[in-house]
Amino acid sequence: MVMAEITRVGVIGSGIMGAGLAEVAARAGFDVVVRSRSRWSADAVVAAVDKGLVRSIERGKATEDERESILARIVATDHLGSLADCDIVIESVVEDLAVKKALFIELEEVVKPSGILATNTSTLPIVELAMVTKRPELVCGVHFFNPATIMPLVEIIRPITASDETIAAASAFATACGKNAVEVLDRAGFIVNALLFPYLNNAVRMWEVGTASKESIDTAMKGGCNHPMGPFALLDLVGLDTALSILDALYAEFRDPNYAAMPTLRRMVAAGHLGRKTNRGFYTY
Numbered sequence: 001m002v003m004a005e006i007t008r009v010g011v012i013g014s015g016i017m018g019a020g021l022a023e024v025a026a027r028a029g030f031d032v033v034v035r036s037r038s039r040w041s042a043d044a045v046v047a048a049v050d051k052g053l054v055r056s057i058e059r060g061k062a063t064e065d066e067r068e069s070i071l072a073r074i075v076a077t078d079h080l081g082s083l084a085d086c087d088i089v090i091e092s093v094v095e096d097l098a099v100k101k102a103l104f105i106e107l108e109e110v111v112k113p114s115g116i117l118a119t120n121t122s123t124l125p126i127v128e129l130a131m132v133t134k135r136p137e138l139v140c141g142v143h144f145f146n147p148a149t150i151m152p153l154v155e156i157i158r159p160i161t162a163s164d165e166t167i168a169a170a171s172a173f174a175t176a177c178g179k180n181a182v183e184v185l186d187r188a189g190f191i192v193n194a195l196l197f198p199y200l201n202n203a204v205r206m207w208e209v210g211t212a213s214k215e216s217i218d219t220a221m222k223g224g225c226n227h228p229m230g231p232f233a234l235l236d237l238v239g240l241d242t243a244l245s246i247l248d249a250l251y252a253e254f255r256d257p258n259y260a261a262m263p264t265l266r267r268m269v270a271a272g273h274l275g276r277k278t279n280r281g282f283y284t285y
């Protein structure tokens, strides 16, 4: 099967990642349909993209014409049917398998049969999403990193069901977005999170047992390993609810104690201290 070129991209979800993804795709010249459950939050994504563009113009990195043409390429909607003509739809809703499965069942009904259905999940088993559709060969993972506008990597995840054409088209899309695409099998955490999260979790463990303060641990990992931010600042950036879901999915798959989420993390999520997005996590913002 030869795949049609990707020109129209659907993004579902208007959270941290959905908004970033929409911006990256629109800036790369794709037509983008952003779908959120409320029209208000879909419109907010477009407003956020515009704010970024205004900043780029102020810094001399974009022109008014570019701003207009990028904004003209984004359609905001609360209607799933508006995704019908998309060549690829990337969902970026909450990290919850049941929610994502229900969404893929709906997408199967509304998106044209040749459309690729992709997920930005950080850890969940993509084959399970593929199997609720009638096109498992067209389902894969396209995992952007946070913030999507800045981070150069995209993991292209191959579930056992995906065709080579789907993986090639998804990789080509990521490359066209200016990203480095790496291919990886459908295993919890893929490459980056499978290696990163034991480290983040063990930082919380180190703090819980009183080895050092979180400020000292962050300072140490910046200065000692040349990381741009320490583990607690990174957890706050990722979102503690998302981090907890990632650890739970990794633990469920591998049963490795390094993936067993530290009690503090679970309690902070229960308390609604989710990091930057709620202005309070390990630090206050």
Ligand SMILES: NC(=O)c1ccc[n+]([C@@H]2O[C@H](COP(=O)([O-])OP(=O)(O)OC[C@H]3O[C@@H](n4cnc5c(N)ncnc54)[C@H](O)[C@@H]3O)[C@@H](O)[C@H]2O)c1
Residues within 6 Å of the ligand: 013, 014, 015, 016, 017, 018, 036, 037, 092, 093, 094, 095, 096, 099, 120, 121, 122, 123, 143, 144, 145, 146, 237, 238, 239, 242, 277
């Ligand atoms: N935060 C990160 O650093 C990061 C990085 C890469 C990938 N991801 C993945 O991206 C996806 C979204 O994460 P995020 O950080 O943008 O989360 P977020 O909390 O910022 O946004 C979640 C979005 O899901 C929507 N949502 C919540 N419940 C829903 C439901 N029941 N049905 C439909 N939509 C619902 C919300 O309205 C919101 O638009 C997750 O799969 C996550 O694992 C996150």
